[in-house]
Amino acid sequence: MPTSPDAAGRARTSAVQPIQMVDLKTQYEQMQEEVDGAVLDVIRSGAFINGPAVKDFQSGLQDFLRCKHVIPCANGTDALQIALMALGLKPGDEVIVPAFTYVASAEVIALLGLRPVMVDVDPFTFNVTAELIEPAITDRTKAIIPVHLFGQSCDMEPIVKLAQRHDLYIVEDNAQAIGAEYTFSDGRVARTGTLGDIGCTSFYPSKNLGAYGDGGAINTDDDALADRLRTVANHGQNRRYYHDVVGCNSRLDSVQAAILNCKLPRLEQYNDRRQAAARYYDEHLAGLPGLLPPARLPSSTHVYHQYTLRIDGDRRDALQQHLQAAGVPSMVYYPVPLYDQNAFRGTAANAIDFLPVTDTLCKEVISLPMHSELEEETLAYICAMVRSFFREV
Numbered sequence: 564m565p566t567s568p569d570a571a572g573r574a575r576t577s578a579v580q581p582i583q584m585v586d587l588k589t590q591y592e593q594m595q596e597e598v599d600g601a602v603l604d605v606i607r608s609g610a611f612i613n614g615p616a617v618k619d620f621q622s623g624l625q626d627f628l629r630c631k632h633v634i635p636c637a638n639g640t641d642a643l644q645i646a647l648m649a650l651g652l653k654p655g656d657e658v659i660v661p662a663f664t665y666v667a668s669a670e671v672i673a674l675l676g677l678r679p680v681m682v683d684v685d686p687f688t689f690n691v692t693a694e695l696i697e698p699a700i701t702d703r704t705k706a707i708i709p710v711h712l713f714g715q716s717c718d719m720e721p722i723v724k725l726a727q728r729h730d731l732y733i734v735e736d737n738a739q740a741i742g743a744e745y746t747f748s749d750g751r752v753a754r755t756g757t758l759g760d761i762g763c764t765s766f767y768p769s770k771n772l773g774a775y776g777d778g779g780a781i782n783t784d785d786d787a788l789a790d791r792l793r794t795v796a797n798h799g800q801n802r803r804y805y806h807d808v809v810g811c812n813s814r815l816d817s818v819q820a821a822i823l824n825c826k827l828p829r830l831e832q833y834n835d836r837r838q839a840a841a842r843y844y845d846e847h848l849a850g851l852p853g854l855l856p857p858a859r860l861p862s863s864t865h866v867y868h869q870y871t872l873r874i875d876g877d878r879r880d881a882l883q884q885h886l887q888a889a890g891v892p893s894m895v896y897y898p899v900p901l902y903d904q905n906a907f908r909g910t911a912a913n914a915i916d917f918l919p920v921t922d923t924l925c926k927e928v929i930s931l932p933m934h935s936e937l938e939e940e941t942l943a944y945i946c947a948m949v950r951s952f953f954r955e956v
C-alpha cells in the first residue's frame with residue numbers, strides 16, 4: 564500500500580514504463596556491478612586527474628578507431644575548439660560548416676574569431692557533400708568541418724579530394740557517429756573521425772558512447788598535430804609551468820574514463836541494437852504518404868544516433884502532438900537553421916541567410932525514440948502510433 568504521495572508516484576511509474584527518447588538507466592543496470600566497481604576503484608585510488616583509467620581509455624579508443632593518437636578532453640565542443648586552435652588559423656580565416664547541425668560545430672569557429680561559412684546539406688542524408696562545399700571555397704578558406712549528422716557518415720572521399728586540391732584541413736565532427744565505417748572506392752574501410760586530419764567526438768551521456776557526465780576526445784594520425792593538440796588542451800605547456808602558446812584546460816576526468824572503459828567494449832553491440840531498431844522503423848513505417856525514412860549512404864554504415872524522418876505538408880508539429888498524446892516522445896533536431904540563430908545575426912556568419920534544404924529540413928524533421936534498449940514491443944507501439952496519424956488526417 565502506498566503510504567505517501569512519493570511512494571504512490573514511484574508505484575505508478577514502475578507499473579507503466581514510459582517510453583523514453585534515450586534509456587540510460589536500463590543500460591546501466593545491465594553492467595551495474597562492473598561500473599560501480601570501476602568508479603569505486605578510481606575514488607579509492609585518488610587518481611582523479613589523468614589517472615590510469617584515462618590512459619587505458621586513450622589506448623582503447625585508439626584501437627577502436629584504428630588511429631595513432633587520441634587526446635581525451637572535457638567535452639565534444641572543446642574537442643572542436645582545440646582542433647581549430649591547433650591548426651594555427653588567423654582571425655578572419657574561413658571555416659566551412661553545415662547550417663543544419665548542432666550549434667557547437669559553428670560556435671567554436673566564431674569563438675576563435677574565425678569566420679563560419681555555412682553551407683547547405685543533402686536533403687536525404689542531411690549531410691554536406693563536396694558539391695555543396697566547393698562553391699563556398701575562397702582564398703581565405705582554411706578548413707572544412709563535415710558533421711556526420713545523426714550517425715550517418717558524410718560521403719568523405721570526394722570531400723577529402725576537394726580538400727587536397729585546395730589545401731584545406733578537414734576536422735570531422737564525429738560527435739554523433741562514433742563507430743560508423745566508411746568505405747573508399749579502393750576498398751579501404753576506416754572509422755568516421757579518421758577520414759580527415761582531425762576527428763572530434765563527444766561522450767555526452769546520450770551519445771552512442773556516453774559517459775555519466777561530460778567527456779570528449781580528439782584523434783589524429785599526424786604526430787606533429789597530435790603534439791600541438793596535447794599542448795593546446797594542457798594550458799599550452801609541454802613542460803610544467805612553461806607555456807609556449809595560449810591554450811586551455813580540457814581534461815577527461817578519471818571517473819568518466821573508468822565508466823567509458825566499461826562501455827567501449829560494448830559500443831559495437833550498442834550500435835548493432837540501434838541499427839536493428841532502425842531496420843524495424845524502416846520496415847514498419849514504409850509507404851506512408853509524405854513520410855521519408857532516413858537515407859543510408861551505400862559507402863558507409865549508419866549508427867543511428869538519431870532516427871530522423873521527414874514529413875511534408877506542414878504536418879510535422881501535428882504529428883509530434885499526436886505522438887505525445889499517445890505517450891510517444893519525439894524531438895526536433897534541429898528547429899532553426901544556424902544562420903537564423905540570434906547568436907549569429909548581424910555577424911559575418913550571417914552573410915548567408917537562407918539555404919533551401921536546411922530551411923525545409925528544419926520544418927520537416929522529427930526524430931523518434933532511439934537507443935540500445937528499445938524492445939520490439941515498444942517499437943511496434945511507436946510505429947502503430949505513427950501510422951494512426953496518417954489514418955486520421
Ligand SMILES: *Cc1c(COP(=O)(O)O)cnc(C)c1O
Nearest residue numbers: 638639640665667738739765767
Ligand atoms: C553533442 C555534439 C557536440 C558537442 O558535444 P558536447 O560534448 O555536448 O560539447 C558537437 N557536435 C555535434 C554534432 C553534437 O551532436
